[in-house]
Amino acid sequence: xxxxxxxxxxxxxxxxxxxxxxxxxxxxxxxxxxxxxxxxxxxxxxxxxxxxxxxxxxxxxxxxxxxxxxxxxxxxxxxxxxxxxxxxxxxxxxxxxxxxxxxxxxxxx
Amino acid sequence: xxxxxxxxxxxxxxxxxxxxxxxxxxxxxxxxxxxxxxxxxxxxxxxxxxxxxxxxxxxxxxxxxxxxxxxxxxxxxxxxxxxxxxxxxxxxxxxxxxxxxxxxxxxxxxxxxxxxxxxxxxx
Numbered sequence: 001x002x003x004x005x006x007x008x009x010x011x012x013x014x015x016x017x018x019x020x021x022x023x024x025x026x027x028x029x030x031x032x033x034x035x036x037x038x039x040x041x042x043x044x045x046x047x048x049x050x051x052x053x054x055x056x057x058x059x060x061x062x063x064x065x066x067x068x069x070x071x072x073x074x075x076x077x078x079x080x081x082x083x084x085x086x087x088x089x090x091x092x093x094x095x096x097x098x099x100x101x102x103x104x105x106x107x108x109x
Numbered sequence: 110x111x112x113x114x115x116x117x118x119x120x121x122x123x124x125x126x127x128x129x130x131x132x133x134x135x136x137x138x139x140x141x142x143x144x145x146x147x148x149x150x151x152x153x154x155x156x157x158x159x160x161x162x163x164x165x166x167x168x169x170x171x172x173x174x175x176x177x178x179x180x181x182x183x184x185x186x187x188x189x190x191x192x193x194x195x196x197x198x199x200x201x202x203x204x205x206x207x208x209x210x211x212x213x214x215x216x217x218x219x220x221x222x223x224x225x226x227x228x229x230x231x232x
Binding site for chain 2: 001034036038042043044045046049050051055087089092093095096097098099100101103
């Protein structure tokens with residue numbers, strides 16, 4: 001199975017600055033990768049799919065990049081609402097396994 | 110806006126069974142692949158099952174294969190997860206979600222999620 005690894009586990013950034021979150025796949029997933037945001041007590045929210053396409057309604061401050069095994073989620077001009085846990089998910093294999101990374105907690109510095 | 114409401118969670122003893130339901134509304138249910146994803150308390154997300162719009166194609170994570178069964182009733186806009194031989198490690202909040210897909214029907218992420226239903230497996 002494809003293993004997804006996120007780094008760092010916790011990221012401390014000040015409001016207004018930029019956050020860079022990383023996600024690695026144990027084998028190539030091409031661009032079949034999604035990013036989600038989850039706040040306490042809420043379900044996840046799809047941010048990015050196909051590695052770099054923003055889901056409807058997602059601000060341009062969120063951008064995804066990467067392909068193959070290395071991926072990045074960048075959040076510019078951090079707002080108070082952005083502090084949450086972020087997960088990556090691969091969907092390259094068939095039959096599907098849809099593996100999630102373990103998450104990165106983005107907290108206020 | 111898409112609405113998904115899970116129900117059926119609760120406390121069950123190890124080895125027991127439970128059926129979760131997900132009531133869908135405000136979209137054409139039969140057009141969408143649907144999935145179940147769970148989250149153990151304080152832990153990350155785990156995809157567990159996926160079903161095609163017709164209900165013909167079903168997929169499971171290894172951790173639940175042979176114990177859980179996904180199904181759907183398109184006439185009633187309901188998604189189900191029948192869980193049996195439950196273990197302590199199945200304790201989690203269970204979410205249902207719609208799958209986003211491109212024009213070719215290829216999965217692009219879980220787009221809309223319910224609020225989840227909590228399943229606790231304990232003696």
